[in-house]
Amino acid sequence: MKTKLNFGSGTDILKDHFNIDCGEIKGIDIIHDLNVFPYPLPDNHFKEVRARFIFEHLDNTKDANNVKVLDELWRVCKNKAIIKIWVPHYNSKYAWGDLQHKRGYAITAFDPMIKGHLGGYCDHYSKTNFKINKKEYCGGKLLEIFKFLRIHKFLIKYFNNICGILYFELEVVK
């Protein structure tokens, strides 16, 4: 089995990845509902995960939620594996631009997965652990100008649609 996972691949099938999605899509390696645990994937196998525009589609309930998804990705990944995540920013039209979206995301959304974060107030959420190597606000050329002027954080906080997408790189800590 390939050691890169395309998590919620959709039609963005990548030949050098193992592609998983709930859809019957041409080229898919395995069809699985990613709200159902455990995933039919081995322990400690993947060194990289690409999770582009999938987290916001998954359930946000007690039994199936983004913490449980990250716990499961932690299980199937090797130590130091990198999980690349693209999600819609909560304050943009993309957050609620699809009937299937369950939630939007702030730049701090994945912080609770880091053990000891802010004195460890979220440590009981999960037994798994991650480092966050990258957190980026993404958008168009205008956002890049605001970043250059170092005013983007202020504008994103108080105005809509400045930032459409957030990009994160989480590192698995075992």
Ligand SMILES: C[S@@+](CC[C@H](N)C(=O)[O-])C[C@H]1O[C@@H](n2cnc3c(N)ncnc32)[C@H](O)[C@@H]1O
């Ligand atoms: C916006 S598409 C993203 C596809 C691809 N990652 C990309 O970037 O083009 C969202 C994908 O999530 C998949 N999806 C939604 N809910 C799912 C679930 N419960 N289990 C597995 N896949 C799911 C859909 O089938 C769809 O392919």
